[in-house]
Amino acid sequence: MTENKRPAYEPAARLLERTHYDPHMHRPVATMAGSALVLLRVVAGVFHLIALALQWPELVDASDTVVDGESLGPAATSLGLVLVFVIGIVALAVEALLALLIYRGLNWPRVVVMGFAVVSISISFGAWWVQDQEITINTTFVTLALDILVLLALSSRDAAAYARRSEGR
């Protein structure tokens, strides 16, 4: 008699198997936490911009930018401020949009955000390890912690399965 029997056998490729196809999956806590942390990162960025704006005159005085032997006037200084602000706001808006898309359960924004987090963490680690740059609460600890927490949340199996819930069929 030939009965069907299920063997206990696990090939190594099984680790790289696709996640389950489950389009009706509930949004896991990891995905919610991940997008919330990305938004917190945006809030931290807004505070950075405000702090920068308040310190801008001092920063300009300190550096005393000289181009072609002439000190830059107040017009150029305020232009620089506007430029930095525009770039900063656009970057933060894009980041907030990515947070929203992650919450909606798309995969590519999750991968993009994790990619940026890996680059940012690697740069911080390099500076800390090689150049002995201090990482304290007063300097970059909070943003680094947020980056790592974002990466932890979004790389978790729940978050990955949710982002890939419509794949594989």
Add this chain to the structure above:
Amino acid sequence: MSEVEDDRTARRRARRYSRGVALDWFFFIFAGLASVWLAYLSFTESFRIGWWGLLAAILFWALLAYLVLPRLHRILTTIYVPEYFIGRARTSDGLLGDPVNLALNGEAEQIHTALREAHWTKADPVTLASSWRIIASTLSRRSYHEAPVSPLFLFGRQQDFAYQQEVDGNPAQRHHVRFWRCPDEWMLPGGIRVDWLAAGTFDTSVGLSLFTLQVTHKIDADTDIERNHIIATMTAADPRITVTVVRDFSTGYHARNGGGDSIRTDGDLPIVDVRRVVGMSPPLPTHSAEAT
């Protein structure tokens, strides 16, 4: 869709593994290593900032217990703990969990009916709402009979359902048993076919897990008492339920569960037959959905 595209999707489907999943694994492991660094940084920082360091130390513990150690366990147990049946459920971090000490034959409906008649309460699934209810009921000291149980995994799947019995006046103690439907055509070691496997344990108190340092329920080391309690309540409530026993099925599983508690057992595996129990009558169609 063009032919080239068709061909490409077909080839992608034929490939057993996925590049996206490989990338996920890279992020998974990178995050694990980065979190170790973060734990180190917050540890050294907690010495530097005086009294605030106390708060930082608590944060350090939370980070270690709920993010770093689970991630490291998840990575390592994926490598060294086999996925096939070894008589133990696994925690969501991949660690060995409660011992499988009960088998059943019958449909889900019949098990639900049998347990309900034996005064067991079905546990709610873990959701934000039920988690909030646990906190609210703990603070207001009201009892929450359907409190969810933590997920344990067998056959790579979370339990299909779980039942519990509260111990009067003590929120730290409760009887609970988790059920998994066996895969089709799967046999127990020794060649016996059963429909369901279950793991019943008794929570004795709240404590710290040895492996992850998380706050968790400690279970009674003598898992046989709970196993016999489940069978006694079921057979007392419905005489049509019969029990056969596989002697010394798991003798040799003298070990620890996922929380680091030691486990003692005589190794017997009772097989509970509920096939003669009449399941819930059809007027409640929502219940049949749980059977899957």
